[in-house]
Amino acid sequence: MRSLLGSTIEEQADVTIVDMEAGLEHLSRSGGTLAHADVLVMVMEPSRKSIITAARTVALADELGIPKTFGLGNKARTEDDVALFQEQCPPLGIELIGVLPHDAAVVEADRRGTVVTSGPAADALQAVVDRLLALD
Numbered sequence: 314m315r316s317l318l319g320s321t322i323e324e325q326a327d328v329t330i331v332d333m334e335a336g337l338e339h340l341s342r343s344g345g346t347l348a349h350a351d352v353l354v355m356v357m358e359p360s361r362k363s364i365i366t367a368a369r370t371v372a373l374a375d376e377l378g379i380p381k382t383f384g385l386g387n388k389a390r391t392e393d394d395v396a397l398f399q400e401q402c403p404p405l406g407i408e409l410i411g412v413l414p415h416d417a418a419v420v421e422a423d424r425r426g427t428v429v430t431s432g433p434a435a436d437a438l439q440a441v442v443d444r445l446l447a448l449d
Contacts, residue, residue: 350374352445353382354410359394361401368405381448385441386412411441 353374355367367384374382384407386398395412402409416434429435 350379351381352448353379354385354441354445355382355407356385356387357398358387359389359397361397364398364401364405364407367402367407371406383408383410383445385410388415389413390415410444411437413437413441 353370355370357363357367364384371382384398384402386395386402386409389395389398389412398409398412414433414437416429416432418429418432419434422429
């Protein structure tokens with residue numbers, strides 16, 4: 314997988330998006346599956362445990378030489394959830410790129426095997442994509 318991603322990133326694509334299974338093994342196995350990544354976005358649930366796991370991931374990404382890491386808050390139901398991300402990420406070294414709201418349309422689309430192209434979560438995700446595309 315690491316070789317495939319490396320050749321794709323270096324030879325075939327300006328942008329490659331890889332949705333990896335949750336876990337730290339992509340950053341630790343013999344150089345890591347993500348060894349060629351320029352940006353790593355860690356999706357976090359609105360819980361302290363999830364944010365701490367993201368902080369550990371930042372440290373591993375730094376060791377692997379991934380130049381830029383971001384945290385992306387997900388499934389925020391309340392302003393308290395948003396505040397949790399905004400308050401707890403910076404002290405742990407996580408640059409927060411955005412917070413996606415909980416959106417019942419996303420849950421329903423997942424059940425149906427379709428996509429969501431409009432609504433609160435889609436709009437928030439588009440803002441994150443715009444920020445990522447604007448990176449140097």
